[in-house]
Amino acid sequence: MKLRRHLRLGVGSGGRNDGRRIISLLHFTRSDQGAVRLPIIIAGGAAALFFMSLVAIPLFFGANNLFQNMSGANCTDTSGAGSQPQQSSDANGIPSNYLELYKKAGQQYGIPWNVLAGIGWVETHHGQLKAPGVSSGENYAHAGGPMQFIPGTWAQFGVDGNGDGKKSRYDPADAIPAAARYLKHNGAPQKMRSAIFMYNHLVSYVNNVLSWAKKYASGNFDVVQANGPSCSDVNGAPVAPSAVAAKVIAYEKAQIGKPYVYGATGPNSFDCSGLTMSAYKSAGVTIPRLSDDQYWWGALVPRGQEQPGDLVFFEYLPGHTGPGHVGTVYNPQKGIMIVAPHTGDVVKYQNYKTYPGGAVGFTRPTAHNGHNGPTKRL
Numbered sequence: 001m002k003l004r005r006h007l008r009l010g011v012g013s014g015g016r017n018d019g020r021r022i023i024s025l026l027h028f029t030r031s032d033q034g035a036v037r038l039p040i041i042i043a044g045g046a047a048a049l050f051f052m053s054l055v056a057i058p059l060f061f062g063a064n065n066l067f068q069n070m071s072g073a074n075c076t077d078t079s080g081a082g083s084q085p086q087q088s089s090d091a092n093g094i095p096s097n098y099l100e101l102y103k104k105a106g107q108q109y110g111i112p113w114n115v116l117a118g119i120g121w122v123e124t125h126h127g128q129l130k131a132p133g134v135s136s137g138e139n140y141a142h143a144g145g146p147m148q149f150i151p152g153t154w155a156q157f158g159v160d161g162n163g164d165g166k167k168s169r170y171d172p173a174d175a176i177p178a179a180a181r182y183l184k185h186n187g188a189p190q191k192m193r194s195a196i197f198m199y200n201h202l203v204s205y206v207n208n209v210l211s212w213a214k215k216y217a218s219g220n221f222d223v224v225q226a227n228g229p230s231c232s233d234v235n236g237a238p239v240a241p242s243a244v245a246a247k248v249i250a251y252e253k254a255q256i257g258k259p260y261v262y263g264a265t266g267p268n269s270f271d272c273s274g275l276t277m278s279a280y281k282s283a284g285v286t287i288p289r290l291s292d293d294q295y296w297w298g299a300l301v302p303r304g305q306e307q308p309g310d311l312v313f314f315e316y317l318p319g320h321t322g323p324g325h326v327g328t329v330y331n332p333q334k335g336i337m338i339v340a341p342h343t344g345d346v347v348k349y350q351n352y353k354t355y356p357g358g359a360v361g362f363t364r365p366t367a368h369n370g371h372n373g374p375t376k377r378l
Helices: 045-066 087-093 094-109 113-124 151-159 172-185 190-198 203-216 243-255 273-281 291-297
Strands: 299-300 310-316 327-329 336-339 350-352 361-364
Touching: 045 190, 087 203, 094 113, 094 172, 113 172, 113 190, 113 203, 113 299, 151 172, 172 190, 243 327, 243 336, 273 291, 273 327, 273 336, 291 310, 291 336, 291 361
Parallel strands: none
Antiparallel strands: 299 361, 310 327, 310 361, 327 336, 336 350
16 A cells, blocks of 8 residues: 555554654665675765664664564464453443444454554544544544544545445544454454554554553453464475475474574574575485575476475575575475574574565475586476
8 A cells, every 4th residue: 555654643652653754674684695705895885874773773673672573483373363352341431332343343354352442542532532633624644533544544444334335534433444454454463563553653552552452351362463474374284295305394393493694504503505405414415505506406396386395495686696595395385484584583484475576486406406507397
């Protein structure tokens, strides 16, 4: 979507941040390019990066608090992410019509109703706040209605919740399900913190919303934030097609959680091709050390026919002899691989079907060429 709620005025400690420029941190750590090849740092580029760090570091630490355990070495159980908790005595303070709408929208979109109620309180005190842009008009950030939508976002996610033929961001019957729809679009309920962060790009806002959500729920309540694959994606992977593939998978699963270190081949840390080489070595198969050489070594597997134990490659850049990044297929049905991603991360499960830029291709080392010429097809 082109318009998002980046500029908004807030209530209480949740806050809005009109005019705030949201800065995305770029990964300045390179993916494993197979070999330990030290880049040349140009003084001007280093100075520019230093200047950018002065701006980005405060946001980095805030985002780090939001997405804690971002490495996601193990799977996340998302089966109960959309559960609807019982209400607590604090929920009695919610206007009855709003409470009913929160619960209805929660059921319809699979969003815990109390999270919607948390947003409703932080935004406008469930429509009761006497301020511009709540019951009519807009605030200075152009947000309007009880759930505070700006026009562009409302045009894309507005809902006719009461079936009256109109979509009004000032009508809670429309605005509340629209908020649920917007959260779902941004990854809720499996990535609830990420979705709330997209509603307002402030960590304090996310924490404030979830604080109220917890107050409104009876008993223990925690949202799900799946930064890696869900357990339903990881569990039940197809049986490895050979004894070698089974040993490779078993070896790599035993390394999950160990840190990525550029140039490392184990046993305490790995880079991407160091992990795949060591895994195949554990199964009695010798493959080249570098990711680009590994690509030319194995027989090419047609896309969609990959199996557990096959290698999946990424980042074939101009001027390189082969792909610069590699992982091992774990669950081809779900697109899950085991991989050592990059500096600052750990060996973990990751989805190769959603990897930026997509996969270059798949190879099967056990059906190798034994030379560095054009790889054969299976």
